[in-house]
Amino acid sequence: MGLDHPARAARAVRQRAGNGQPPTAADAHPGDALVPARDHLPLAELELERSAAVPGGVELLAAPERDADVMHRHLLAGDRLVAVADDEVVDSELEGNVAFGLLDDRPLHEDAPYMERISDHVWWLPPGPPDRPSLCAVVGERWTLALDAGSSRAHTRLFLDGVPTTPSVVVYTHSHWDHVFGGVEIGGLVVAHARTAEKLAELAQRDWNDDANVNEHIRLELPAPRTVEIAQADIVFDDAIDFDLGAVTVHVEHVGGDHCDDACVALVEPDGILFVGDALSASPEEVLTTGKALPLYDRILGFRATHYVEGHHPAVETRSELEALLVKARDAANGVVVAGDGDSEYFANAFAV
Numbered sequence: 246m247g248l249d250h251p252a253r254a255a256r257a258v259r260q261r262a263g264n265g266q267p268p269t270a271a272d273a274h275p276g277d278a279l280v281p282a283r284d285h286l287p288l289a290e291l292e293l294e295r296s297a298a299v300p301g302g303v304e305l306l307a308a309p310e311r312d313a314d315v316m317h318r319h320l321l322a323g324d325r326l327v328a329v330a331d332d333e334v335v336d337s338e339l340e341g342n343v344a345f346g347l348l349d350d351r352p353l354h355e356d357a358p359y360m361e362r363i364s365d366h367v368w369w370l371p372p373g374p375p376d377r378p379s380l381c382a383v384v385g386e387r388w389t390l391a392l393d394a395g396s397s398r399a400h401t402r403l404f405l406d407g408v409p410t411t412p413s414v415v416v417y418t419h420s421h422w423d424h425v426f427g428g429v430e431i432g433g434l435v436v437a438h439a440r441t442a443e444k445l446a447e448l449a450q451r452d453w454n455d456d457a458n459v460n461e462h463i464r465l466e467l468p469a470p471r472t473v474e475i476a477q478a479d480i481v482f483d484d485a486i487d488f489d490l491g492a493v494t495v496h497v498e499h500v501g502g503d504h505c506d507d508a509c510v511a512l513v514e515p516d517g518i519l520f521v522g523d524a525l526s527a528s529p530e531e532v533l534t535t536g537k538a539l540p541l542y543d544r545i546l547g548f549r550a551t552h553y554v555e556g557h558h559p560a561v562e563t564r565s566e567l568e569a570l571l572v573k574a575r576d577a578a579n580g581v582v583v584a585g586d587g588d589s590e591y592f593a594n595a596f597a598v
C-alpha cells in the first residue's frame with residue numbers, strides 16, 4: 246500500500262500534502278502573516294466568554310480533566326498556577342476548559358503541535374508527523390462539531406484534550422485513514438458523504454496487521470500489532486449538509502477533485518473559515534488534472550471565506566494567500582513554472598503527467 250500523501254521529490258516550503266516530514270521551522274512561524282488574528286485573550290477572559298456562550302446545564306459532555314502532559318508540556322504546570330511562555334500566569338482551574346497554546350508564540354512543530362484558537366468559534370490542531378492532518382473543533386452555543394477525526398485514538402485524544410467542549414459530532418472531509426482512524430475516540434455521531442461512508446465500511450473489513458495493507462505512516466502512527474476500529478457513518482449526505490451549532494453554522498459540501506472522489510469542504514460562518522481537508526492536494530499518485538483541478542479552484546474560491554485550513558499545511562492561509570497559490574497552480578497547469586518556488590514546482594510536477 247502506498248502513502249496517501251507521497252513524499253515529493255523537491256522539498257517544498259509549503260507542505261501541501263503531508264509527506265511524513267515535519268515542516269522546517271521556516272514554514273511554520275505562527276506569528277507571521279500566514280496565521281490570522283491569533284487570539285491572545287487571557288485565559289480567564291476566554292473562560293468568561295465560554296461561560297457566557299454556554300448557558301448552564303446546556304453544555305454537552307464537558308471535557309473531563311485529563312492527564313495532558315503531552316498537550317500542555319509547553320506550560321509550566323504547577324499545582325495552582327500555570328506559567329505560560331509570555332509570562333502570563335493563570336489559574337490552573339481554568340486550564341482544563343480552554344484551548345492551549347493561545348499565549349505561546351513558539352514556532353509550530355518545534356515538537357508536538359498544539360491547539361490554537363483561530364477564530365471566535367474554531368479551534369485548530371495543526372498537522373504533524375507522521376501524517377497527522379489538521380483537525381478543527383467548531384464550538385457553538387449548543388453543540389461542538391469536529392472536522393475530521395485524526396489518525397489514531399492518540400492523535401484524537403490530543404485534540405480532545407485541547408478543545409473546550411467534547412464534540413458531539415464529527416464530519417469527515419474524506420475517507421483517507423489519517424482523517425478517520427481516530428473517529429472512535431470522539432464517540433459522537435459520524436457524518437460522512439455517501440462515498441466516504443462506503444469506504445469506511447471497506448476500511449472496517451481490512452486486515453490492518455497485514456503488511457500489504459499498511460504504509461510507512463500507518464506503521465509509525467500505529468506500531469504493530471495494531472487495533473484499528475473504524476467508526477461507521479451515522480448520517481450520510483450526498484451533496485451538502487448544514488449544521489446550526491448555536492451562533493455558528495457549518496456548511497459541508499461535496500467537491501470531489503483529484504485527491505479523492507469523496508472530498509468535501511466545510512464553511513464555518515460567521516467566522517469565514519473554510520476547512521479544505523486535502524481537496525487541493527494531488528492524488529495519492531501525485532497527479533493533478535486540469536479537468537478536475539481548475540474547476541475545483543473556482544469552486545473553492547466561490548465560498549465566502551477569508552481564511553483556509555488545509556489538511557496538511559502548517560499554517561492557516563488568508564484569502565489573498567490562497568488566491569496567489571491557485572494562480573501558481575493555474576500557471577503550472579499551463580506550463581509556467583517559477584524555478585525554486587516549492588509550490589510552483591509541486592503543481593508543475595503534479596500536472597505534468
Ligand SMILES: [Zn+2]
Pocket residue numbers: 249419421504523
Ligand atoms: Zn487525503
